[in-house]
Amino acid sequence: MSTTDAGPWWRSAVIYQVYPRSFADGDGDGVGDIDGIRARLNHLRDLGVDAIWMSPWYPSPMADAGYDVADFRDIDPVFGTLAGAEALIAEAHAAGIRMIVDIVPNHISSEHPWFQAALASPDAPEREYFWFRKSEEMPTNWQGEFGGTTWTQVGDHWYLHLFTPQQPDLNWEHPVVQAEFEDILRFWFDRGVDGIRIDSAALLHKDAALPEVVEDAPHPFHDLDRVHDVYRSWRRIADEYPDRALIGEVWMPEVERFTNYLRADELHAAFNFDFLGCAWDPYLMKACIDRTLEAHAGVGAPPTWVLSNHDVTRHVTRYGREDTTFSFDNNLDGTPVDLELGTRRARAAALLSLSLPGAAYVYQGEELGLWENENIPVEQIQDPMYGRRGHTRDGCRVPLPWSGDEPPFGFSSATPWLPQPQEWKDRTVQAQTGDPSSMLELYRSAIALRRAEPALHSDDFAWLDADPGVLAYSRGERFTCVLNLSGADVALPDHASLLLASGPLNGGLLPPDTAVWLRAH
Numbered sequence: 001m002s003t004t005d006a007g008p009w010w011r012s013a014v015i016y017q018v019y020p021r022s023f024a025d026g027d028g029d030g031v032g033d034i035d036g037i038r039a040r041l042n043h044l045r046d047l048g049v050d051a052i053w054m055s056p057w058y059p060s061p062m063a064d065a066g067y068d069v070a071d072f073r074d075i076d077p078v079f080g081t082l083a084g085a086e087a088l089i090a091e092a093h094a095a096g097i098r099m100i101v102d103i104v105p106n107h108i109s110s111e112h113p114w115f116q117a118a119l120a121s122p123d124a125p126e127r128e129y130f131w132f133r134k135s136e137e138m139p140t141n142w143q144g145e146f147g148g149t150t151w152t153q154v155g156d157h158w159y160l161h162l163f164t165p166q167q168p169d170l171n172w173e174h175p176v177v178q179a180e181f182e183d184i185l186r187f188w189f190d191r192g193v194d195g196i197r198i199d200s201a202a203l204l205h206k207d208a209a210l211p212e213v214v215e216d217a218p219h220p221f222h223d224l225d226r227v228h229d230v231y232r233s234w235r236r237i238a239d240e241y242p243d244r245a246l247i248g249e250v251w252m253p254e255v256e257r258f259t260n261y262l263r264a265d266e267l268h269a270a271f272n273f274d275f276l277g278c279a280w281d282p283y284l285m286k287a288c289i290d291r292t293l294e295a296h297a298g299v300g301a302p303p304t305w306v307l308s309n310h311d312v313t314r315h316v317t318r319y320g321r322e323d324t325t326f327s328f329d330n331n332l333d334g335t336p337v338d339l340e341l342g343t344r345r346a347r348a349a350a351l352l353s354l355s356l357p358g359a360a361y362v363y364q365g366e367e368l369g370l371w372e373n374e375n376i377p378v379e380q381i382q383d384p385m386y387g388r389r390g391h392t393r394d395g396c397r398v399p400l401p402w403s404g405d406e407p408p409f410g411f412s413s414a415t416p417w418l419p420q421p422q423e424w425k426d427r428t429v430q431a432q433t434g435d436p437s438s439m440l441e442l443y444r445s446a447i448a449l450r451r452a453e454p455a456l457h458s459d460d461f462a463w464l465d466a467d468p469g470v471l472a473y474s475r476g477e478r479f480t481c482v483l484n485l486s487g488a489d490v491a492l493p494d495h496a497s498l499l500l501a502s503g504p505l506n507g508g509l510l511p512p513d514t515a516v517w518l519r520a521h
């Protein structure tokens with residue numbers, strides 16, 4: 001569990017995102033929980049991941065799937081208990097797996113004691129912990145992160161919420177708010193957590209003058225400079241503990257602004273949404289990789305490579321569409337999906353993301369080749385984004401299939417909280433285990449090779465000459481990755497041996513949408 005010669009663990013880790021509602025159900029209520037995760041921990045050990053990132057598991061009314069937190073120092077009963085969480089952390093450590101928890105600093109639940117006190121009286125000191133404004137009309141016309149308005153009226157006051165009305169924004173100018181979250185960090189570090197994933201990291205501070213959003217003018221709540229003071233204070237706390245990491249969710253189109261969060265006294269790492277949203281195109285992909293490596297090298301931070309998460313359309317589906325990029329506007333857009341093509345590209349993308357310098361993230365089910373369930377009945381959709389923007393993230397949050405030929409596929413003894421496609425019977429852990437052609441065995445092999453390959457724990461990286469539409473690069477002196485993004489078979493470069501292929505070769509030629517790892521001479 002200690003830092004290796006290759007540097008701190010978070011610089012080259014394979015980190016697996018667990019969405020607790022949908023990983024495994026231990027108590028038979030149709031919702032995933034901590035006991036289910038503990039019972040399936042061997043799956044993650046066998047997969048070979050270095051760390052688990054746990055999506056929010058705190059007490060919550062679940063207005064936004066747990067991102068509306070009522071208490072950051074406890075566990076929601078639907079998931080289990082604090083004692084169970086501490087046991088999971090210990091058992092993961094015993095299996096050689098680190099734990100990362102999700103902290104949501106921009107807002108809390110409207111059921112949080114602070115907000116309840118603020119509602120109880122206009123004179124309550126807790127009012128200052130939020131953005132209350134007295135006004136006859138809505139204070140601004142800001143659009144919310146889920147669409148819709150960002151203010152809700154209470155008497156003659158309005159309060160700000162960049163997400164749902166059940167998620168009031170905190171006032172990060174207030175020292176009590178600052179001190180509370182510093183204490184929350186220590187609470188989880190003291191329980192052995194190895195890292196903190198920070199939700200919506202760039203949104204904390206707001207311009208107190210409440211200007212409208214105007215093109216070419218400073219944004220009133222995205223990426224204000226004062227937010228960096230928060231992460232400098234958090235970094236000082238993390239540095240009090242050995243081997244801890246802070247990882248930011250930073251949606252930022254400007255690379256320079258993005259890397260500000262990765263300066264030596266701020267966050268250790270941040271999610272690379274540029275790569276996640278990149279089209280399946282050789283020139284755009286190469287440019288994205290170059291952009292990422294250059295930006296991170298400039299601040300000495302490790303890049304991260306992310307293909308999917310709990311908020312975005314699964315990449316098996318994205319890569320099977322004509323438009324292979326990601327945005328919330330092309331989720332559930334009715335565009336036809338070629339799942340065979342998407343799966344082939346997803347296999348190749350796995351070898352790409354797992355062999356680039358830095359850390360790689362695997363969203364649960366990615367290792368099974370799951371696609372987006374775009375056929376959830378409207379009455380079963382639970383994502384609040386659906387009501388505000390007409391799009392849902394529930395399709396990537398469907399419970400995992402573990403075994404058997406029928407739903408619930410070993411996930412639970414009850415009906416799962418979201419429906420699983422019958423077609424997933426070939427995508428269960430049980431069905432794929434031992435099948436050398438399966439997505440699961442591809443991931444297991446790739447992660448094992450990554451762990452054993454010293455060059456993949458270094459910063460070494462160099463592009464190699466390749467045919468048009470082909471990406472080829474070396475890591476160190478003896479490792480080469482080749483990805484064919486063209487429309488025709490291509491010859492492999494001279495090599496000593498084939499380490500791993502994402503799909504069958506064609507008489508020694510590399511087919512389209514296929515990647516290989518080679519041992520160079």
